[in-house]
Amino acid sequence: MMENLQPGQKLARGVSRYLRSLGFAPLEEFVPARGLRVDVMALGPKGELWVIECKSSRADYQSDSKWEGYLDWCDRFFWAVDLEFPTELLSDSAGLIIADPYDAEIVRMAPEDKLAPARRKKLVQKFARDAARRLQILRDPRPGADGALVSAPAGEQPDW
Template identity: 45%
Template sequence: MLVRGEDSLARQLADGRQSDRALMIQRGVGRMLFGQRFSIVSELTLASGRRADIMALSPRGDVWIVEIKSSVADFKADTKWPDYKDYCDRMFFASHEDVPSELFPPEQGLIMADAFGADILRDAPEHRLSAARRKAVMLRFASAAATRLHHLSDPGLNGL
């Protein structure tokens, strides 16, 4: 689990629906992706209205979506994840060691994480976005990142 105080910014950026375990997975995946020079935005609302747990942008401009599943029940209750493939070049599930890896569809990537890092156990197949969709996704990513940074530097704007 996260160390007391270390998760305050993660909690600020989360919408309150994430469990401590989901935030732990998010942190580990974020550290791994950051180590690979990706930029990430968590809880990004897509044009479809669905929310990607993590959207990551590689130095080359590849777009990945990582869907966090913190338990077997969490995975079984989710039917929306196939929609994410329309908004990324690669789609991964991320979980932790207490969730059996066999649970996850073999046609998607798989990441196992703890609070300190993560490993890609299975790479995700590539399905390139069209140029128009890529532009729309990248604009949404950039806008969300810039808006969140601005709200952190001026928290008084949250009520405006």
């Protein structure tokens, strides 16, 4: 499975493993709002929300024009890159995580800019719903008649 992942997805995997070790619940490719998709959104043990954008190359970073829009959807924003990435390209106003496919480490903590309570509540609820849907799809990937995924009828075991 690892060989099918893109370089940024490999970084997200290492970041997610690291965040779990800190007590966070990471969710990859999370959509906080229409038109935005973050590489990793992590819900912390105290309800904090972090966004981590994984950049695998200079070209990957330079082609990303949406990242500043992510700042309104998290308490802390981080870049995650590998050891070969030219970190001088990255803004000092964001956190920095050095990662590989298996682990990561925060080398610069991101400044905190707390979300408004109403936005936090909305995001945490969306995070929970998205995570629950993904888990259900893993347990029962059977599509319904309209192509939408449905769960097994009551009392029936999924075909996995």
